[in-house]
Amino acid sequence: MKFKAISISLAIACFVGILADCLFSEAFESQQFLLAQSPNSQENEVRQLLKQGNQAFETGQLQEALKLWKQGLLIAESMTNLSLQGSLLINLGIVYRGLGELEKSFEYFDKAKLIYQHHKYSEETKLLENIGINYWTLADYDTSLDYFQQTLKLVQANHDLTGEASVLSNIALVYTELNNYDQAIQAYNQSLELAEKLNLNNIKGNILHNRGSVYQTLGKNAGNQKYIKQAFDDYQQSLVISRETGDKGLECSVLGSLGFFYRNQEKNYLKAIEYYQQSLALARQLGNLEKIAMALNNLGRNQFNAKQFSEAEKSLQEAIDIWDKFRSNLPDQLQISQFDTLVTYILLQRVLVAQKRYDEALEIAEHGRARAFVNLLTKKLSANPQFISKLKLSLQEIKKIAQTQNATLVEYSIIPEENDQLRYGRQQSQGTPGELYIWVVQPTGKIEFRQVDLKSKKIALDELVKSGRESLGVRGRGASIELVAISESASGQTQRLQQLYQILIQPIAELLPTNPEEKVIFIPHRSLYLVPFTALQDPQNNYLISQHTIITSPAIQILNFTHQIKQQHAHLSPEAINKILIVGNPVMPSLGNPPKQLPSLPGAEQEAIAIAKLLLVKPLLNQEATETAIIAQLPNARIIHLATHGLLDNTDATGENARGTTLGS
Numbered sequence: 001m002k003f004k005a006i007s008i009s010l011a012i013a014c015f016v017g018i019l020a021d022c023l024f025s026e027a028f029e030s031q032q033f034l035l036a037q038s039p040n041s042q043e044n045e046v047r048q049l050l051k052q053g054n055q056a057f058e059t060g061q062l063q064e065a066l067k068l069w070k071q072g073l074l075i076a077e078s079m080t081n082l083s084l085q086g087s088l089l090i091n092l093g094i095v096y097r098g099l100g101e102l103e104k105s106f107e108y109f110d111k112a113k114l115i116y117q118h119h120k121y122s123e124e125t126k127l128l129e130n131i132g133i134n135y136w137t138l139a140d141y142d143t144s145l146d147y148f149q150q151t152l153k154l155v156q157a158n159h160d161l162t163g164e165a166s167v168l169s170n171i172a173l174v175y176t177e178l179n180n181y182d183q184a185i186q187a188y189n190q191s192l193e194l195a196e197k198l199n200l201n202n203i204k205g206n207i208l209h210n211r212g213s214v215y216q217t218l219g220k221n222a223g224n225q226k227y228i229k230q231a232f233d234d235y236q237q238s239l240v241i242s243r244e245t246g247d248k249g250l251e252c253s254v255l256g257s258l259g260f261f262y263r264n265q266e267k268n269y270l271k272a273i274e275y276y277q278q279s280l281a282l283a284r285q286l287g288n289l290e291k292i293a294m295a296l297n298n299l300g301r302n303q304f305n306a307k308q309f310s311e312a313e314k315s316l317q318e319a320i321d322i323w324d325k326f327r328s329n330l331p332d333q334l335q336i337s338q339f340d341t342l343v344t345y346i347l348l349q350r351v352l353v354a355q356k357r358y359d360e361a362l363e364i365a366e367h368g369r370a371r372a373f374v375n376l377l378t379k380k381l382s383a384n385p386q387f388i389s390k391l392k393l394s395l396q397e398i399k400k401i402a403q404t405q406n407a408t409l410v411e412y413s414i415i416p417e418e419n420d421q422l423r424y425g426r427q428q429s430q431g432t433p434g435e436l437y438i439w440v441v442q443p444t445g446k447i448e449f450r451q452v453d454l455k456s457k458k459i460a461l462d463e464l465v466k467s468g469r470e471s472l473g474v475r476g477r478g479a480s481i482e483l484v485a486i487s488e489s490a491s492g493q494t495q496r497l498q499q500l501y502q503i504l505i506q507p508i509a510e511l512l513p514t515n516p517e518e519k520v521i522f523i524p525h526r527s528l529y530l531v532p533f534t535a536l537q538d539p540q541n542n543y544l545i546s547q548h549t550i551i552t553s554p555a556i557q558i559l560n561f562t563h564q565i566k567q568q569h570a571h572l573s574p575e576a577i578n579k580i581l582i583v584g585n586p587v588m589p590s591l592g593n594p595p596k597q598l599p600s601l602p603g604a605e606q607e608a609i610a611i612a613k614l615l616l617v618k619p620l621l622n623q624e625a626t627e628t629a630i631i632a633q634l635p636n637a638r639i640i641h642l643a644t645h646g647l648l649d650n651t652d653a654t655g656e657n658a659r660g661t662t663l664g665s
Contacts, residue, residue, distance in 0.1 A: 046072045046084050050091070057095060060248040060286045066095050086115040086123050094130055097137065098249075100290040105134055125154050125163055129170065136173060145174045162203075165194035169207050176214055184214050202250075205241035208234045209254050216261060228265060235261065248282050252291060255279035259298060269306040276302060293322040297344045304351050316348040320367075342368060349413060349437065358449035359395050362439045365413045367392045369525070370555035393557055399445035401560050407519035408512055409441040409556060412504070414526045417455055433461040433527075436503065440511040441556075450507040459503060462527045468496040469530055494537060501536040504528070505544065512548060520548040523556060580617045581637040584608020586625035586644055604643040611641055 049072035057065040069091050076084040093108035109131050116124050132147030148171045155163035172187035188211040195204040212234030219227030235258050242251035259275035262268045276299040283291035300315035323344060345368030352361040370393070393401075402409050417434035436452040454461055471493040505512075512520055522533055533552065534545035544550065553559055585605035588598040605621055612619035620629060625644075634640065 042075055042079055043081065043084070046075050046079075046081070046088075049075075050084070050088060053091065057091075057098075059246070062095055062098050062287050066092070066099070069095065082115050086112050089115070090123065090127055090130060093134075097130075097134060098286075098288055100288060102134060102137060106131075109134070125151050125160070125167075128154070129163075129167055132170060136170070136177070139177070141174050141177050145171065148174065161194050161198055162200060165191045165198065165200060165203050165207075168194070169203065169210065172207075172214075173210060176210070176217075181214055181218055185211065188214070201241050201245050202247060205238045205245065205247060205250050208241070209238035209250065209257060212238065213257060216257075216265075220264065232261060248286055249288075249291075252279050252282035252286065252295070255282065256295060256298060259302070263302055263305070269302045272302045273299060273306065289322050289325060293319045293344070296322070297347065300344075300351070301347055304347065304354070309351055309355055312351045313348065316344055316351060319344045320348065320364075345369075346413070346415060350415060353437065353449075353451070358439070359447055361437065362398065362411065362441075362447065362449075363393065363395060365411060365437070365439070365525075366398065366523075366556050369523075370557035393560070395447070397560070398441060398556055399447070401556055401563075402441045402443050403445065404563060405519065405521065405559055406443055407521045407551070408443065409439075409521050409523065409559075410508065410512075411439045411441070411523040411556065412525045412528050413437040414461065414528065433459075436461070438504075438508055440508050442511070448508070448511050452503060452507055454503075461503065464496070464499055464503075465527045465530050468500050469532065471496045472532060472535060494541065497532075497535055497537045498539065500531060501538055501544070504531065504533075505536060505538070509538075516547055517549060519551055521551045521553055521559065523553055529554075579633065579637045580615050580639045580641075581630070581633045582608050582612040582615070582617055582619035582641045582643075583625045583630055584612075584619050584621045584643040586620075587623055588645070598645060601643070601645055608641070608643040611643075615639070 049068045053065040053068035053072065056062075056068060069088050073085065073088040073092065076088060089108045089112035093105045093112065096102070096105040096108060109127060112123075112127050113131075116127055128147050128151045132144045132151065135141075135144035135147065148167050151167045152164065152171065154160075155167060168187050168191035172184045172191065175181070175184035175187060188207055192204065192207045192211070194200075195207060212231040215227045215234060216231035218224065219231060235254055239251065239254045239258070241247075242254055255275050256279040259272040259279060262275065263272040276295060280292065280295035280299055283295045296315045296319035300312045300319065303309075303312035303315060323342060345364055348364045349361045352358070352364065398409075413436070414433045415435040415437060417432045434453075434455040436454055438450040438452070440448045440450075442448075524531060529552075534543065534550050536544040538544070538547075584607060585600050588600055590597045608619040608621060
């Protein structure tokens with residue numbers, strides 16, 4: 001199963017769930033036929049529970065719907081009634097998505113798929129469309145579009161105009177995320193025409209709302225007031241329909257979009273706050289954690305813009321508390337790719353820095369990126385589960401880690417420009433870097449804060465990082481999987497590395513140790529993970545590695561985690577803890593579409609052999625370097641050296657997540 005980073009516009013509150021609301025009325029029509037039958041009392045009971053659950057869902061009582069449908073499923077399973085089981089499984093998948101529990105949603109859809117792979121049309125289309133919605137929610141737009149197009153073929157072949165209106169609207173959502181706005185508008189217009197023809201007000205309201213968001217984006221990009229007016233008109237019509245039909249989920253979404261409209265188009269933060277407060281109240285009624293967190297995020301952002309700092313802090317902190325609960329239900333790759341750049345954590349850092357509460361901002365920066373990594377390490381290494389219960393480091397604990405490591409910690413946080421429409425996910429920009437926050441934690445416990453204004457200095461940080469890597473000949477993995485040619489002169493290379501030094505190191509240079517043997521541990525953020533810190537040069541052409549012993553870590557808490565792992569291994573024999581694992585040049589997998597074998601990393605095998613010779617061990621090379629063989633040795637290895645590719649783009653040959661090192665089959 002594929003899992004990608006969520007792509008939800010936090011600027012448009014309560015967006016997720018719109019699709020589910022669209023589908024439910026259509027879904028329930030096909031279930032009414034089941035409810036009209038009455039062969040025996042058990043089946044009658046299941047149908048009654050199904051009907052009551054439908055009513056609960058339509059009125060926003062998701063937990064009640066969940067309870068009723070689960071009761072019905074237990075009875076249907078005891079009767080081996082596949083038709084009722086399938087309907088209930090799909091409904092449970094939809095309600096779990098509505099509650100923000102996507103992994104459970106997929107589980108129920110997979111069970112339904114087994115039932116309906118050879119069964120009736122109406123349930124199959126509902127299932128395919130809902131699976132497409134899940135992938136849209138996870139920002140896997142290619143897979144989402146594939147499911148929607150499968151559904152479109154089925155509904156058109158069966159002359160199902162209601163189904164066609166629904167799936168065209170969903171296809172438009174995918175085109176919107178892919179920035180294909182003309183295709184999105186075309187699909188929305190086709191869907192709207194069908195909805196009006198069939199008098200499908202629930203679908204019409206959603207189409208108008210979603211089309212309005214596209215027109216608003218087009219108006220902003222082109223400076224076209226006609227589009228802006230059309231967006232506002234669409235929102236207003238959608239709001240009226242949501243209230244006429246009692247669609248609380250849609251009303252919540254439209255109120256959030258109106259808040260965004262007043263913020264972006266009018267710069268009227270107080271008016272925006274009013275709409276976001278209304279949206280939040282409805283989100284709480286619906287009980288959807290994701291909707292609540294997004295509404296709180298947007299409310300906090302506008303409170304910050306209005307300089308209501310204490311209110312903004314309260315809203316954003318509550319949103320973070322909810323994200324932490326929501327995150328625990330996500331798969332590992334999604335946690336890592338998503339939560340180290342989540343907008344809410346960045347906004348709260350801005351609120352705290354604006355009040356000169358720099359140390360507290362460090363706590364939030366660390367908390368935002370640490371938990372997913374620690375969760376993953378805990379699962380993979382079977383670490384003490386009690387450790388994971390301590391999810392947020394206090395300032396005292398951060399200072400203690402610096403002391404225990406006997407190192408200077410340097411944590412970065414990239415803050416996007418205020419005017420960017422912040423989105424997070426695979427296809428969407430995370431915002432143009434506007435500021436850089438830097439914290440330095442010394443072994444003595446002293447914490448210093450520095451701030452770099454990237455926008456006023458016109459520094460394109462992401463581009464500078466990219467060009468700095470390319471100047472060194474560092475290669476990526478494009479579609480053709482080719483080497484990057486080193487075409488820049490030595491002076492140009494030096495200039496790039498010195499520019500990065502001026503931004504990342506110069507502001508804190510006087511805070512770093514003067515003894516080259518003392519450790520400096522860098523905790524990067526976003527594109528800074530790609531910075532070759534050891535190769536950065538000061539104005540005198542001295543490499544940073546010649547001045548400091550350099551280590552990088554994804555989070556301060558990882559240092560604490562690995563220290564604990566080391567303590568857990570203290571009882572092991574010297575033979576066990578002194579094992580050394582050297583891996584070189586494993587057989588490369590085939591990647592891309594169409595698949596093409598990744599070339600071997602030049603010099604990797606020679607590197608592994610040379611290091612193994614120095615350490616007097618036998619390396620794992622070529623076909624011996626399988627994932628199974630390596631994982632078996634990892635827990636007890638004191639030194640691990642992997643001479644192979646590292647993939648950081650979250651994609652493998654099939655589109656699955658592959659964040660990490662490339663190993664053999």
